[in-house]
Amino acid sequence: MITVQDLRKVYRLGSREIPALRGVSLHIPRGEIHGVVGPSGAGKSTLVRCLTVVERPTSGSVTVDGKELTALGERELRTARRSIGMVFQNVNLLDNRTAAQNVAHPLELARVPRERRKERVAELLELVGLGDRGAAYPSQLSGGQRQRIGIARALAAEPSVLLCDEPTSALDARTTHSILQLIRDVRDRLGVTVILITHEPAVVKEACDSVSRLHDGRIVQQGPVAEALTAPESELAHDLLPLVTAASDAHAEDVVDITFSGDAKGTELLSQLARRFDVDARIVAATVETHRGRQYGRMRLGFGPGAPMPQILEFLAGNGVAAEVVR
Structure with missing residues (x-):
């Protein structure tokens, strides 16, 4: 559905070259929600501009639904962009237009007949849960409601792709949850493919099916x-399942981080380790999360003197538990 191949973007400042994207490649199947996460300066904003070819990449290609956008001229590109709906952190609704008129705006630009526009706007307002707020102006709506109108507007032209650039950054936790749930509902009902750009790992964990971690213009995972969630050696796993300290590990001779999922429960493993190897083991830090109805967790275990670590690590691996020796 979406294929990005070896995308590079280099800015020139006088005689200096400043690389912003360094060979980014992605493949996102139809109907998937793919998160791109990374800190400020990682290249996320440049990637958004290059995905829509608002900014031409220095090299590489972007293909959406079988059409290579980077090979199109400006006129063809304007038509092709209609297949991509855009949702931004700053919704930028027109203050002098009602919610319904804001949703209708792209349809007016596309010269959709008035009656069809009216029907489409009503459908979209119902879809985003604001069927009764069409006559309200942006100043009369909450931040979450304005973002819902922004999503409805992005869907007006029936795009196959929804590109969301930091859509929840300005929202509180409760509203963020409702917007992410709406994005998943939109995907499930309309079958759109979603790219969700964010710097918040929690957003990825809650909303996305797959994820890319962007760092210094490169995809590193x-x-x-x-x-x-089950790759303890990766920075992304540490971001998605941050450890909450429960006790000091100062007295432990060996410290191991384990990552478990599903039936491999951490507390059960701890008791099994104690019985099997007659070791003194305790939880130094732990976190447990549920993703798509399945439980995932990380624990930092401290082992006392004399613990047979090679055998313990072999036992953990045999039970499908990823382990990383910290000390």
Whole structure:
């Protein structure tokens, strides 16, 4: 559905070259919600501009639904962009227009007949849960409601792709949850493919099926979110499942981080380790999360003197538990 191949963007400042994207490649199947996460300066904003070819990449290609956008001229590109709906952190609604008129705006630009516009706007307002707020102006709406109108407006032209650039950054936790749930509902009902750009790992964990971690213009990790949650050696796993300290590890001779999922419960493993190897083991830090109805967790375990670590690590691996020796 969406294929990005070796995308590079270099800015020139006088005689200096400043690379912003360094060979980014992505493949996102139809109907998937793919998160791109990374800190400020990682290249996320440049990637958004290059995905829509608002800014031409220095090299590489962007293909959406079989059409290579980077090979199109400006006229063809304007038509092709209609297949991509855009949702931004700053919704930028027109203050002098009602919610319904804001949603209708792209349809007016596309010269959709008035009666069809009216029907489409009513459908979209119902879809985003604001069927009774069409006559309200942006100043009369909450931040979450304005973002819902922004999503409805992005869907007006029936795009196959929804590109969301930091859509929840300005929202509180409760509203963020409702907007992410709406994005998933939109995907499930309309079948759109979603790219969700964010600097918040919690957003990826809650909304996305797969994820790419962008750092210094490069993708340094990529894959299903479920795999990222069980890869203790990766920065993305540490971001998605941050450890909450329970006790000091100062008295432990060996410290190991374990990542478990599903039936491999951490507390059960701890009791099994104690019985099997007659070791003094305790939880130094722990966190447990649920993703798509399945439980995932990380624990930092401290082992007392004399613990047979090679055998313990072999036992953990045999039970499907990823382990990383911290000390």
